[in-house]
Amino acid sequence: xxxxxxxxxxxxxxxxxxxxxxxxxxxxxxxxxxxxxxxxxxxxxxxxxxxxxxxxxxxxxxxxxxxxxxxxxxxxxxxxxxxxxxxxxxxxxxxxxxxxxxxxxxxxxxxxxxxxxxxxxxxxxxxxxxxxxxxxxxxxxxxxxxxxxxxxxxxxxxxxxxxxxxxxxxxxxxxxxxxxxxxxxxxxxxxxxxxxxxxxxxxxxxxxxxxxxxxxxxxxxxxxxxxxxxxxxxxxxxxxxxxxxxxxxxxxxxxxxxxxxxxxxxxxxxxxxxxxxxxxxxxxxxxxxxxxxxxxxxxxxxxxxxxxxxxxxxxxxxxxxxxxxxxxxxxxx
Amino acid sequence: xxxxxxxxxxxxxxxxxxxxxxxxxxxxxxxxxxxxxxxxxxxxxxxxxxxxxxxxxxxxxxxxxxxxxxxxxxxxxxxxxxxxxxxxxxxxxxxxxxxxxxxxxxxxxxxxxxxxxxxxxxxxxxxxxxxxxxxxxxxxxxxxxxxxxxxxxxxxxxxxxxxxxxxxxxxxxxxxxxxxxxxxxxxxxxxxxxxxxxxxxxxxxxxxxxxxxxxxxxxxxxxxxxxxxxxxxxxxxxxxxxxxxxxxxxxxxxxxxxxxxxxxxxxxxxxxxxxxxxxxxxxxxxxxxxxxxxxxxxxxxxxxxxxxxxxxxxxxxxxxxxxxxxxxxxxxxx
Numbered sequence: 001x002x003x004x005x006x007x008x009x010x011x012x013x014x015x016x017x018x019x020x021x022x023x024x025x026x027x028x029x030x031x032x033x034x035x036x037x038x039x040x041x042x043x044x045x046x047x048x049x050x051x052x053x054x055x056x057x058x059x060x061x062x063x064x065x066x067x068x069x070x071x072x073x074x075x076x077x078x079x080x081x082x083x084x085x086x087x088x089x090x091x092x093x094x095x096x097x098x099x100x101x102x103x104x105x106x107x108x109x110x111x112x113x114x115x116x117x118x119x120x121x122x123x124x125x126x127x128x129x130x131x132x133x134x135x136x137x138x139x140x141x142x143x144x145x146x147x148x149x150x151x152x153x154x155x156x157x158x159x160x161x162x163x164x165x166x167x168x169x170x171x172x173x174x175x176x177x178x179x180x181x182x183x184x185x186x187x188x189x190x191x192x193x194x195x196x197x198x199x200x201x202x203x204x205x206x207x208x209x210x211x212x213x214x215x216x217x218x219x220x221x222x223x224x225x226x227x228x229x230x231x232x233x234x235x236x237x238x239x240x241x242x243x244x245x246x247x248x249x250x251x252x253x254x255x256x257x258x259x260x261x262x263x264x265x266x267x268x269x270x271x272x273x274x275x276x277x278x279x280x281x282x283x284x285x286x287x288x289x290x291x292x293x294x295x296x297x298x299x300x301x302x303x304x305x306x307x308x309x310x311x312x313x314x315x316x317x318x319x320x321x322x323x324x325x326x327x328x329x330x331x332x333x
Numbered sequence: 334x335x336x337x338x339x340x341x342x343x344x345x346x347x348x349x350x351x352x353x354x355x356x357x358x359x360x361x362x363x364x365x366x367x368x369x370x371x372x373x374x375x376x377x378x379x380x381x382x383x384x385x386x387x388x389x390x391x392x393x394x395x396x397x398x399x400x401x402x403x404x405x406x407x408x409x410x411x412x413x414x415x416x417x418x419x420x421x422x423x424x425x426x427x428x429x430x431x432x433x434x435x436x437x438x439x440x441x442x443x444x445x446x447x448x449x450x451x452x453x454x455x456x457x458x459x460x461x462x463x464x465x466x467x468x469x470x471x472x473x474x475x476x477x478x479x480x481x482x483x484x485x486x487x488x489x490x491x492x493x494x495x496x497x498x499x500x501x502x503x504x505x506x507x508x509x510x511x512x513x514x515x516x517x518x519x520x521x522x523x524x525x526x527x528x529x530x531x532x533x534x535x536x537x538x539x540x541x542x543x544x545x546x547x548x549x550x551x552x553x554x555x556x557x558x559x560x561x562x563x564x565x566x567x568x569x570x571x572x573x574x575x576x577x578x579x580x581x582x583x584x585x586x587x588x589x590x591x592x593x594x595x596x597x598x599x600x601x602x603x604x605x606x607x608x609x610x611x612x613x614x615x616x617x618x619x620x621x622x623x624x625x626x627x628x629x630x631x632x633x634x635x636x637x638x639x640x641x642x643x644x645x646x647x648x649x650x651x652x653x654x655x656x657x658x659x660x661x662x663x664x665x666x667x
Contacts, residue, residue, distance in 0.1 A: 032471065060471055066501065071460045071494035078401075078464015078478075081449055084471070086464075101491075105454055106461065114442035115432035116655040118449065150656050174658040249657075 010189035013181065016160035017049050017125075020167035021087060023196070025057050028085060031171055032061045034072050035089025035125070039064040046091060047127070047186055069095055073102035073124065080122040081110065085171055093128035093180065094137045096145075107176040108151035123170040124178045129220055129270065130318050131184035136306035139183075141219070141271035146178050147248035147280070153201055154247040156180040158222035160190040162245060165199030173201060180247075182220040204251035206258070210240035213264040213331050216255055216281055218244040221268045221319060228324045239328065247277055255281065256288050263294040264331040270318055273301030295331040300324050342553060346392050347617050350549050351608055352626050353388035357381075357408040358605045359627065360417065361580075363634045364407075364424075368584060372642060373425050375438050379580035380408035382547075385604045386511050386574045387412035389552035390479060393560045394447070399465045399478040401450045401458040404439040405511075405578070409481045414446040418637040427644035434647045435655065455516075456486040459495035459508060466504035466569075477563045478506045484573075485516025487530045496537040496571065503568035507559045510571065511546060513578040518590040534571035546574025547604035579603075 024031045042064050044051025054062035065072050076086035090096050111119040130139045146154045157163040170177035215225040222243045229239035240258050244250050259265045267278035278299035285297050300319040308314050361381045367373050391412040402409040423430025424438045431443045439453035450461050462480030469476040486492050499506050510530050514521050527533050534541020544555040559570035577599035581588045612618040
């Protein structure tokens with residue numbers, strides 16, 4: 001489903017990632033795709049992200065795999081070591097747990113353990129996010145596990161155009177990248193990307209400039225931060241929203257620069273709050289800017305529970321707009 | 334030694350297999366002596382007793398073929414052609430080692446001789462070997478990949494996932510299980526439901542064969558058949574090579590879990606001198622020729638030990654190097 005860009009004013013994340021993969025495969029024959037249900041015979045992925053690619057590039061380069069997460073990542077690692085650029089799909093982020101040995105002990109460490117003789121230019125695509133009533137094993141944000149591991153990059157786009165530009169950068173990066181796609185916002189339309197424009201890894205985006213308080217986020221919750229900022233602007237509260245784009249290595253320079261100006265920070269993510277990415281960022285802000293802060297750094301994340309099924313509980317589990325707003329107000333005293 | 338009707342390889346191959354076995358045996362003896370003397374401190378998983386398997390496999394491989402091996406894999410690497418002095422420097426944790434001293438004995442890597450990954454995790458050599466073979470297949474190359482692993486690995490999920498994937502995609506990979514009868518300290522029968530691991534191949538639609546891994550002729554024939562078939566596009570195979578490890582799980586292991594006399598009996602049938610005698614008795618080599626090979630190995634080992642111990646330790650800057658590609662951010666926080 002290559003999307004002719006000239007004809008559409010809006011594009012969703014499924015189309016944007018599909019376009020990035022299509023272009024990457026066209027640019028470099030070393031780019032191959034592995035994953036469950038990804039070829040067209042199986043409908044091009046459970047939500048259609050890879051639709052059309054096996055027809056265009058052949059089933060040798062776009063391989064539907066068995067439901068064998070260790071074997072998928074293992075095969076991708078082996079191929080990457082000898083110069084291919086595999087994009088391996090682990091359908092849901094919770095299933096990375098099944099492949100953890102391959103990701104953490106091997107993909108992330110082989111460059112270091114081999115003294116730089118080998119490296120693993122592998123991209124792992126995975127989707128997650130609460131909101132669809134998928135319960136405790138299909139919706140977790142687990143990025144902190146990987147951010148805690150040396151040697152793997154973690155990328156979490158917040159819009160279709162970012163998904164496109166960051167995906168191209170991941171595929172052509174020389175290190176393993178975990179690329180997190182938010183499931184509930186897959187179909188949300190956005191501005192189409194500029195063709196071929198790669199977004200650098202490790203660099204944040206100032207999604208909204210402001211002077212009173214800095215909201216730091218990534219993935220779906222960037223949208224929640226933008227809504228909160230819009231609402232508070234009507235009261236004259238001017239929020240800056242920093243979209244990290246890359247969770248690890250995160251752009252500390254941009255975050256610290258912003259907080260040095262606003263003197264207030266709130267970190268928002270859908271992952272559970274304790275021991276999360278927000279804790280690392282808050283700690284770093286405290287280490288660097290303690291004397292300049294006008295208020296303690298606040299964190300907003302999911303409750304420290306498994307993702308619940310019942311709609312009422314699931315809605316409360318994730319960081320709600322009310323909790324984000326309340327945290328921002330708390331920093332303003 | 335089996336003197337069966339099967340064809341005996343060329344004399345040069347027979348001698349080369351001996352050279353590789355002798356290198357593994359003598360290297361092991363030297364290692365244990367140097368570790369005992371306290372000159373090198375490293376965890377050591379001796380491959381002594383299992384020399385025949387990689388020696389007989391590797392003579393049918395070239396530098397462009399790949400292997401993935403495991404923490405007990407120094408024999409696999411030496412048989413594949415790993416330069417001895419780079420191995421010693423790595424195990425001594427020196428900057429001149431294969432991996433600049435950053436991998437150690439469980440992660441020796443040397444792509445120039447096709448030693449692509451050495452893993453410290455049981456079973457993890459198999460899924461990665463598939464990936465090397467997958468690249469070969471997509472590119473239309475003629476390389477073969479060997480995945481080495483032990484009997485214990487046949488009970489972990491990675492083994493089963495990897496065999497299934499290799500079979501459905503007909504990958505050019507040969508799975509070589511070195512069955513030394515013990516997974517860590519536990520006997521095969523206690524942990525393994527299959528009468529023999531080779532039987533598990535049938536469940537994945539690939540040929541599976543159990544072979545005496547201490548018999549160079551049988552091992553060579555089984556390996557060559559599987560390697561040739563994989564190279565010609567015939568897909569993967571599983572070889573279960575029966576053997577025994579002489580020095581337990583890890584250096585310092587007192588073998589308290591073994592049946593009394595079991596190890597002594599295996600050591601009495603030491604496959605390396607047995608092959609040496611067979612070569613002499615059948616007129617394939619002279620005593621002088623074999624002594625020359627052994628002396629040459631000892632000289633190589635002398636030089637390797639000297640090189641390793643005289644080499645510098647890695648610079649502290651190496652700690653932050655090779656985490657990511659040069660130029661990329663090396664860490665989260667300064």
